[in-house]
Amino acid sequence: LARKQDKDSDSLKTGQTFPNAPKTIAEIAEATGFSRTTIRFVVTGQAERYRIKAETQNKIKAYVAQHGLVLNHAARSLRLQRSDAIGLVLPDFANPFFACLTAEMEELCRKDHLVLLTASSHDEPDPEAKAIRRLLDRGIDGLVIAACRPDSYAILQRHRNRCAVVMVDRAFADVPFPTVVSDNEAAAYDLCRAMFRESQEPIDFLCAATHLPSISDRINGFRAACAEVGLTDPDHHMFRTSVDDCASGARLMTHVIETRGGVPPVFLCSSLLMFEGALQSVRSHYGRLPPSLILGTFDHNPLLDFLPNRSFSVRQNEKGIAVQLFECLKAQRLGEAPTAERHVIPACIRRPIDAP
Amino acid sequence: LARKQDKDSDSLKTGQTFPNAPKTIAEIAEATGFSRTTIRFVVTGQAERYRIKAETQNKIKAYVAQHGLVLNHAARSLRLQRSDAIGLVLPDFANPFFACLTAEMEELCRKDHLVLLTASSHDEPDPEAKAIRRLLDRGIDGLVIAACRPDSYAILQRHRNRCAVVMVDRAFADVPFPTVVSDNEAAAYDLCRAMFRESQEPIDFLCAATHLPSISDRINGFRAACAEVGLTDPDHHMFRTSVDDCASGARLMTHVIETRGGVPPVFLCSSLLMFEGALQSVRSHYGRLPPSLILGTFDHNPLLDFLPNRSFSVRQNEKGIAVQLFECLKAQRLGEAPTAERHVIPACIRRPIDAP
DNA sequence: CTGTTAGCGCGTTCAG
C-alpha cells in the first residue's frame, strides 16, 4: 500500500522559490504516494477507462485542486513530437485585415487548446523565409502563411510531413497546399457595378502590388464590370504601382491628376493605404476633398461612412477565412495529404446607405 | 549563430531546397562519424573556443550546408528550463492600437531570436486568466499583459516565477510588476487645450470604461484643461458608460443629444469605438454630420484627416511602448527582481493642419 | 487497477 506521509519532507527538500506553484505530475505522485501513471490517468480524465479506484481519484483530485497542476509542455512536445502550436506568417500585423484575421485565428486556437505563434514577413522574401524557418524550428503543428511571392512555399517542402500548411490571401498558382482567399474578382465586380450605378463616369483604378494574385483578380473584376457598361478600354483607366503604401498612393494620384488634368470624378483604390495616399494627394491639390468625388476602395475602415463623399468599399470575411483555414489545418493534422484546392470566401460590399 | 544564418541566406539565394528534412545534431553526428558534442561546438560557433580541428569543422559545416540543421526547441527548452518565447495577453488583437503594439513587439522578438505567443482576454477576467495560464503553461520566459482589472496579476503569484512580467496600457495601483503606459493625462490635457484654442465652447466628453486607470488619467487631463479655461463644472460635461464599444458610443451620444437638446458643438470621445458610435448617432439624428462640429478622440485613424469636420486626436507611441516593455522584460530575465516602477511614454497630438 | 521502465533530443559534465 502507498505511503503518503511525505508532504513535510517534500516541502523541505524542494528548494522552490514558490511553494504555492502548481505541481508537476511527478511532484503530485511523490506527494500523494501514487505513481505518475495513476496521477496522469486521473488528471487527463482517463480514470474511468482504466478503472482507477474512486478513493484514489478523490485524493488526487483534492491534491490538484489545492495545489494546482501544470504539465510541462516542453517535455510533452518532446515526447509526442507535437507542439500544439500554430504559426501565422503575415506581411504586417498592424494592417487591419491581417490584425482581424489574427484575432479570429487566435480565437479558434484557444478553443482547440493550441497557441498561436506570430511572425511578420514585411512582404519581402528574406524576412519571410526567416519567419517561416523560425516558426518551423519551433516544431509548430500548423502554419498559415500569406506568401509574398509564388515560390514562398519552397522552403516548406522539406517539412511537409511534419507541419500542416495552408496559404491565405495570396492564391499563387501551382502551390501544393490548400489556399484560402476572398472572392476578390466577384468583390471587385460587384463593387464596380455599384459604383457604375452611382455614376456613368468611368472609374479610374489606382492599383498597387499588381504581382499579387489577389490584385489580378480585382483587376479582372474591374474589367468585367467595365465591359458590362460598354467601356472598351478599361486598361486606359488603370494606374499601377508596385509598392502598396500611402506614399505610392499619393504619387500615383498625383500622376493621375496630371494625366487627366484634374482629379477623376470617380476612382477606386486597391487598398486602404493607397486610398489614404490618394486622398492626401487630392487634398494637397484642392486644399480639401471635393464632396462630389465618388470613392471606392478595397478593405474596410469604419470612418469611411463619415467622409463627405459617397464611398464604396469591400470588407473581407476574416472570420470565414479563419474558419476555413482551420479546417484545412485540421484535415492535414488528421493525416490527410495536403491538397492544392482553393477555397474562395465571399466578401461584403459596403455602399452608402441610400445607394442602389 | 551568425554563420548559421549566412548559410540560410546562401541556400535561399541559390534557390536550392533541401531534399529531406533538416537533420538533428544526433543525425549529423552519426552521419559524419563525430560525436554530438563536437557537432554542437561547431554549429553553435564555439569551435574556436574548443579548438576543434579545421578539417573536422569543414566536414561538419559541409554536411550541414547540404542537409540543413534544426535544433529541437522542445528538447532545448526541457533541458534549459527556458523557452525563448514571450507571451502577449491583450484585450483584442483587432484593435488598431493593440495590433500596432503586437507588430512592434513581434519585431523586437525577432531581433532577439524569440517567438511571440499571442492570447486575447476580451477584457474579461475569466478569459484573461485562462489566456495567462495557457501561456504560462507553455513555459514562456516573459509575459506582457494589458490587464482588465486591478488584481489580474494575482494569478501570476501562484505560478512558478520563471517568467518575467510587465504590465502595459493599464496602470492599476499596487501591481508588483513594472508598468508601461502612455502619458494619458498629459495627452488629454494637450488635446483639450488644442480644442479649446479652436473654440470657446465647452467640450462634452463621452467616456467609456471609466474603471480603467488610463481613462481616469484622461479624465484628469480633461478636467485640468477645463479648469484652465475657467470651466468650473467639467463633470457636468462628462458622460460615462461602462462598456467601450460602438453601440455604447451611439447610446451615449443619443443621451447627450437628448440632454442638451441637440448635438454638442464640440465633443471628445475616449476611444475610436466610442467615436464611431457617437458619429453614427449624430448622423442618424441629422441625416449627416454637421460640418461645424469640432471632434476629438483618443486613438488614431488615418481617415480622421478627411472627415468634413475639424478633428483632433491622440496617437500613442506604440513603438516606444514596445521598446520599454522589452527593456523591462530583459532586466528581469537577467535576474533582476521585478520592480513596481511605472514608465510613462508620451503620446502625440494630431490636429488639423492649420490649427494653432 | 497500479507501478516500472525506456526513451523523446538537447546541453552539460567529465574522462580521456
Added chain:
DNA sequence: CTGAACGCGCTAACAG
C-alpha cells in the same frame, strides 16, 4: 580536441 553518460518531465508499453 573528442566521446560517453546523465537527466530535464512527460508518455506509452508492459508488467504485475
